[in-house]
Amino acid sequence: MGKILITGATGNLGSRTLELLLKKVPSNQVAVLVRNPESEKIKKFVQEGIEAHQGDYFDYDSLLRAFNGVEKVMLISAQAFTDRNTQHFNVIAAAKQAGVKHVIFTSIIRRENSNLIVPEVSMSDLFAEQTLKASGLTYTILQNPPYLEVMHLYFGDALKVGVRVPAGSGKVAAASLDDLAAANVAVLTQNGHENKSYTLSGSEASSFADIAEALSEISEINIPYEAISEKEYIDTLVANGFPVFMTDFLLGWVRGINTGEFSETSGDLERLIGRKPMTYKEFFKIKSPFA
Template sequence: MQLLVTGATGNLGRSIIEALLNNIPAQNITALVRNEEKIVDIKAKGVTIFEGDYDNVPSLESAMEHVDTVLLISAGDQGNRIQQHKNVIDTAKKLGVKNIAYTSRAMQHRETLAHQLMEEHFLTEDYIKKSGLSYTIFRNTLYMDVIPLFIGKKVFETGIFQPAGDGKVAFALRKEMGEAIANVLSHEDCKNKTYKFTNNETYSFYDIAKALTTLSGKEVNYHPVAVSTFQERMRPTGIPEPMLQKIVEFNTDIKNGQEDEITNELENKLGRKPTTLKDGLKTLFEF
């Protein structure tokens, strides 16, 4: 098997490649990166590196020569993400790649999403299924790693203010989802299967506040606020309006139960239980 990992310099891509190197020879792994200088350590281990991006079709063609399987790591939202994904899928089909895998998102109800960028994951899944390529889709839960970004650096002074109500999320560590993805790609054929990688429990911002209180010894409280109150509180920080709107949409989906599905598939593919919220926060906040 010859496997191409796109978006390999991102946090998820790097985690996947590092886990792949524990399972398969480095010469069986190819990585597509925007900047080769950011991945010199991976290249030194024997992974083949191609510079390019999802908008540069010739670079995609070069990277996919002699490749059996392409892992498409979803693009960021700075460009035309759907077209970028289509470029990867179309190039794979054109060059005779047999299999494609895709990192999607574990959302409950496509029809009622507040965060419309999440719909682009479903549109990409649709396009993959129509391509005729054998596929594996990884629907990943919201990264536990984003919690510090959500709650801010002053959480131990101010507490947590989010418009998420009592909503819960099956947060899991990005590195563990990367490891699980690598295990599937290393040991299983693409058989038109969709995995949902979530933690074994769901957690609310009340649970996050409680865990941080226990870990820090400082009282941390969660204040579920209205969207308008949250926006008024955040605007003086200088946060760009599009970013603020994105955070609101994430929280709205959490409040509406979009992120609270639990499966045992992450545990099964890791071969152990995923890291709990408390243990994950201990690492993320360096207690």
């Protein structure tokens, strides 16, 4: 197996992917791209033998240097509100120029022929997927659902006010970052995933009303579900200190959930990791959204 490089290795998904990957392959076959190779998150891995390259998605030359001698690049998608198109294009173009064989990209789940646009995410992810497919590189696209770790951001402090979101009966098959990282590692270390796209939905879909019911059971406190207008939802977020650009962002995800954009349970995640992914009920029992 050739060298594997993970981008965004200090982020939530990238760091989990790195930790799991090092359980599968020798450290001298692993490299990372990070803005600060001296960070505490990375130094311990460097001591174990990985290569840490300083750079970022906007610095094309740093990408070329980092990708030298690399066979596979795990492209963790760039953060929202940061000119994602330029960053993803740079990584793909540099990988091609440097002789990388295979790029794995983390995208967003998207129903076929969907008209939903999550601000700062949907269109830039689609651009990256199209760019990668047109590049001539071997690719794997891993379409991610909403993370279980961030679901509480959509409905706020449920313990105090309940689950208050705009109306909708759609469901979301969210998945944990740990399970998604395990899927990344499976693709990085196994053959047979070349030029394929996977829908990495969780194994159980839930509506916001379902979440309120589950939280009530877990907390042994009645957590009501209340459908509110989009205006009231935005006003509540602003009152809680969210800037306007973030309120539109969160509303986009809620709209997607309420219309069933992320409701499919494809089974791809379970097949890749070889076990049933964590459900939303299991997750909330372990990691309370009330903390």
